[in-house]
Amino acid sequence: MKRYLLILSIIIAVASKTYAQTGNITEPEAITSAFQKNNIGKVVFEADTIPLDRLKQTDLVTGYEAKPANNLYMRLLLGNSLTNYQHSLQPSLNVEQLNQGNFQFTFYVDGKQAYQENLHKGANLPATKNTKTTIFVPLISNRGEDSWGRSLWGRFMARGGEDALTTGTHQLKIEVRPYVSIPDLKVGELIAQGGIRFTVPAIDPKDAELQPIKAGSGWQVSKEGFDTRKIMEMNALIAGNRFKQITSIVVIKNGKLLIEEYFNGSARDSLHNPRSVGKTFASTMMGIALHDGYIKSVNQTLKEFYHLKKYGNYSPQKENVTLKSLLTMSSVFDADDNKSDSPGNEENMYPTDDWVKFTLDLKTDSNKAAGKQWNYFTAGVVVLGDILNKSVPKRLDKYSAEKLFKPLGISNYRWQYTPQNVPNTAGGLQMRSLDYAKFGQLYKNGGSWNGKQVIPQSWVKESFTRHLTLPKDVVGEGFYGYLFWNKTYTVNNKAYETYYCSGNGGNKIFVFTDQPLVVIITAEAYNTPYAHPQVDKMMQDYILPAVLK
CATH class of the missing domain: 1.20.58 (Methane Monooxygenase Hydroxylase; Chain G, domain 1)
Incomplete structure (x- = not known):
């Protein structure tokens, strides 16, 4: 009998050891924090970056007010690593195959599902998926971190969050599940959840008011009417941080200054960094150099x-x-x-x-x-x-100063330079919004300014030609000219074609082909998923309806 019990105990021990080995496919990090042990399975929220070993319950925030100065961070407190959760979901897969999946996030606002996303496989490093039991990322931050958390939040807001989080106080809830993508999509059980009171403050009516166009703009001020209510609605959304990090909007109609608005600390003399908008200036200078025979x-x-x-x-x-x-x-x-x-x-x-x-x-x-x-x-x-x-003679910066900026009356600008001290045509040519408007109007004029042909008219025509169709899976509908983008907006069932310069952050110079319009938008929403979609929404729903006849 004793021999039988000994053999049985050995079998149980071996079986237990085998189960322990197969229960996890990777070795997760040890959970040593008392705070984490007490909060496993929760999504918690913080207002600042606090290391886990110093984090206390009193550091968590239960409410957030959506103001530009306020940050919101999310921490997942898990009982195991993501890869091990996935392993229990699909035990036949190896670690590399499991790493093709990630977390699924579901956002609820006031009890209703507003958005769900299977996070892209590249959003976390394999080492993080395999070992980490706590994940900390910013959701809303004015510090400019390059994080999948900010991108996730941006997609949530663009695809349901903006409509759900209206003015007032709401209950925001986030649920987290693992998913695998091989051989087919399979989503696991809930592994973490948490909620926070989310308040969208009312807008001060003064922040929505139209900004009067002051003297000294260098433009003749337009006396044409436009729908001021639409522009004020847009201003309110910018003030309320619904359209984020917008710094200026300028509208030129029939060659005259119709709208001039500045936001978030920007002013008329501010030099903006529109990133890849500067690429188009390389096209412009190529056309001028071609005309001059260089x-x-x-x-x-x-x-x-x-x-x-x-x-x-x-x-x-x-x-x-x-x-x-x-x-x-x-x-x-x-x-x-x-x-x-x-x-x-x-x-x-x-x-x-x-x-x-x-x-x-x-x-x-x-x-x-x-x-x-x-x-x-x-x-x-x-x-x-x-x-x-x-x-060209005397380098590109001096040549462009003489051939482009001087004729347009632009003196306040700043090139960036490459390591070889060559003007950086990749982007970053900083100028005032009103001067970007001059550049756009120059093309609208067919290359002429104050009676002088600055750019050959033939070059403008070639630049505003649909040379290539853009891949829909990358940028959606549209075409490409000579370092100009091309798209068509539809307002009240009528199409309005525009060629435009575009840069990271949501920076744009729009030149409309069938309307006497040039529109400038500068922004600093760099490396965010909402940068370009929010500009499209501003154009589609507010600016164009306000200024078109």
Whole structure:
């Protein structure tokens, strides 16, 4: 009998050990914090970044007021790592396969589901998924952190949150579940949840009032009427942080200043950083240099400007890259800024000490047909700037000052420069909103300003040509010209086409083809998912309905 009991105890011990080994597929971090032990399975909220080992119950916030100065952080307190939760959901998958999934977030406002998202697999590193039992991210922050939490919040707000979180006090609840995507989508049980009182304050009527156009703008002020109620509604949404980090709006109609509004500490003389809006100035200067004979043709190739065999990954394909393909972002370089793993992604360029060399060292992609496939390629625009800088007299900055900015009466601006001290045509050309408006109106005028042809009219026409169709999976509907984007807004069932410059943060210069309108929007919503969609909403629902006849 004793022998039987001994054998039975050994079997139980081995079975228990085996179960312990198979219950988890990875080793999670130890849960040592008393705070975490007391709050496992909760989503908690904080107003600041406090390390877990110093976090106390009194540090948690139960209410949040939606004001620009207030931050909101979310912490998931889990009993195991995400990968182990996924393993129990789909035990046949290995760790790498489980890492193809992530968390599912469900947002409720006042008890009703407002948004649900299966977080992209890349939102957490594999090491985080495999080991971490606490996840801490910002949801709302004025500190500019690059975080999937802020992006998640932005998508929630854009796809249901804005409509649900109206003025007043609401109960916001977040539920978290694991999901796997192999072989099919499968969502697990609830692993964390939590709620917070969320207050959207009423807008001070003064913040919605139209800002009077002061003297000294350099523009003739328009006497045309517009729907002031619509603009005031938009101003209220900006003041209430529903449209976020907007700094200015300028509307030119029939060549006259109709609307001039500034927000969030910006003013008439503020220099804005519109990021990739500055790319379009490279196109402008290319057109001027072409007219002046410093550039022969947009069909000139890279081999006419560089000894390409001195650079890495030489190929005959590279020699035949044309200026036109760089202007239309359709060259054969292995580069795509919209793909984080692309060799030619701009984020790989910035840390290098020679951006042109970085670009010309790139491989070519044999699957790309020259001039046919659009891929956003910032580094290619840097090369255009370098070609201009070496081709025009007295460098690009002095040439542009004489040929573009002086005729437009623009003196207050600031270039950024590459490591080789060449004007950075990738973006970041800082100017006043009213001066961006001059640039837009110059194109609206067919390239002329005060009776002088600053840009060849033929170049404006070529720039405002739909050279390529944009991929819908990346940017939605639209077309691309010479470093100009093209899209069509629909208001009251009528289409309004515009060519426009666009930059990170929601910065835009709109030039409408069938209406006497130029619209400038500057913003600082850099690297947020709502930056461009909120500008579209502003244009679609407020600005265009207000100023169109």
